[in-house]
Amino acid sequence: LASVDLATPRFRAWIRDMAAAFPPGHPQQHLFGARFHGNERDAWYNASQISWMVDGRGAVLVDDIFKLEELQQHWPTLQRRVCSLRGVPYADGGLRKNPSTHAHYSRYYDDQTRRIVAQYMQADIDRFGYTFEQQQGGG
Numbered sequence: 634l635a636s637v638d639l640a641t642p643r644f645r646a647w648i649r650d651m652a653a654a655f656p657p658g659h660p661q662q663h664l665f666g667a668r669f670h671g672n673e674r675d676a677w678y679n680a681s682q683i684s685w686m687v688d689g690r691g692a693v694l695v696d697d698i699f700k701l702e703e704l705q706q707h708w709p710t711l712q713r714r715v716c717s718l719r720g721v722p723y724a725d726g727g728l729r730k731n732p733s734t735h736a737h738y739s740r741y742y743d744d745q746t747r748r749i750v751a752q753y754m755q756a757d758i759d760r761f762g763y764t765f766e767q768q769q770g771g772g
Contacts, residue, residue, distance in 0.1 A: 637736040648746040665753050681757045700761060737768035
């Protein structure tokens with residue numbers, strides 16, 4: 634939806650509906666936020682970022698984890714380790730891969746939906762040190 638005022642209540646309702654359908658501890662809790670991502674059959678997948686990097690017992694399967702928001706600072710390391718990236722500059726000429734316009738993500742949440750998402754994504758919050766940002770100026 635193009636309008637934040639229209640999208641916000643729908644997004645909040647979706648979060649609440651997913652939490653009601655797949656509450657924490659539910660055998661299909663992994664479907665919260667994971668629907669249509671191709672992981673509906675894997676109960677160990679819990680829609681968190683870290684779940685993509687661990688096995689069914691929770692053991693981390695990768696040597697390094699680079700957060701997308703820190704990709705530029707890690708780019709030289711990736712260029713050294715991934716031969717197809719050698720000589721490829723980080724900048725893509727300023728082209729946006731997703732040119733949609735939208736408000737800062739914090740506008741779409743209220744206290745209840747922030748708590749719900751934090752409950753489901755606690756593993757990522759703890760592992761990566763995430764915090765919920767609040768855009769200055771309210772919009």
